[in-house]
Amino acid sequence: MLRPIFNAARDHYQGDPFAPVELVMYSDLHNAACASIYPAIQHLRSMMGNDLKFVLRHYPAPDKHPLSLDAAIATEIAAKYGKFWEMHDIIIENQTRLSRSIFPYLASAIGVDMAFFEEGRKHREVFHKIINDYEGASRNGVDAAPTIFINGKKYNGHLHYASLYKTCRYAITLKEMAF
DSSP states (O other): OOOOOOTTSSSSEOOOTTTTTTEEEEETTTTTHHHHHHHHHHHHHHHHHHGEEEEEOOOOOOSSSHHHHHHHHHHHHHHHOOOOOHHHHHHHHHHOOOOOOGGGHHHHHTTOHHHHHHTTOHHHHHHHHHHHHHHHHHHHTOOSSSSSEEEEEEESSSHHHHHHHHHHHHHHHHHHHOO
């Protein structure tokens, strides 16, 4: 299995780019499991501070979740405005009310011009980012979302805060022992 290598210029991330713990999540924004784990990851981020870098990559599954690709596209268009995380969060908050027609309004709610949003659907680089994330996921053995990697190793534990926290703290211990 390959390691999902972090690239600060390509990846959407929160936290210190040089943090000792890197949590990469392949996500489908129309998947309830991805939405339900996100608050635990945010809590983990607040508890671990500069020790954790959270990286989010797209893994849409439109055959299972019809609006997953639309949601990924919406976040990438918002990213052009520097508002990836704002769009990500508003999509998660409104996941149960998602429809194709709501995305421009969500964009407007976070300050992305609706005309720019509609025009953004035509830009190739929006699709290239999503395709690159998806292909990288496939190369790394991802077959469902959410899939999490902690410091390059696929996480197979429970998708809740306590288990994630324990694994992340253990990853720090391993790094300290390596020195």
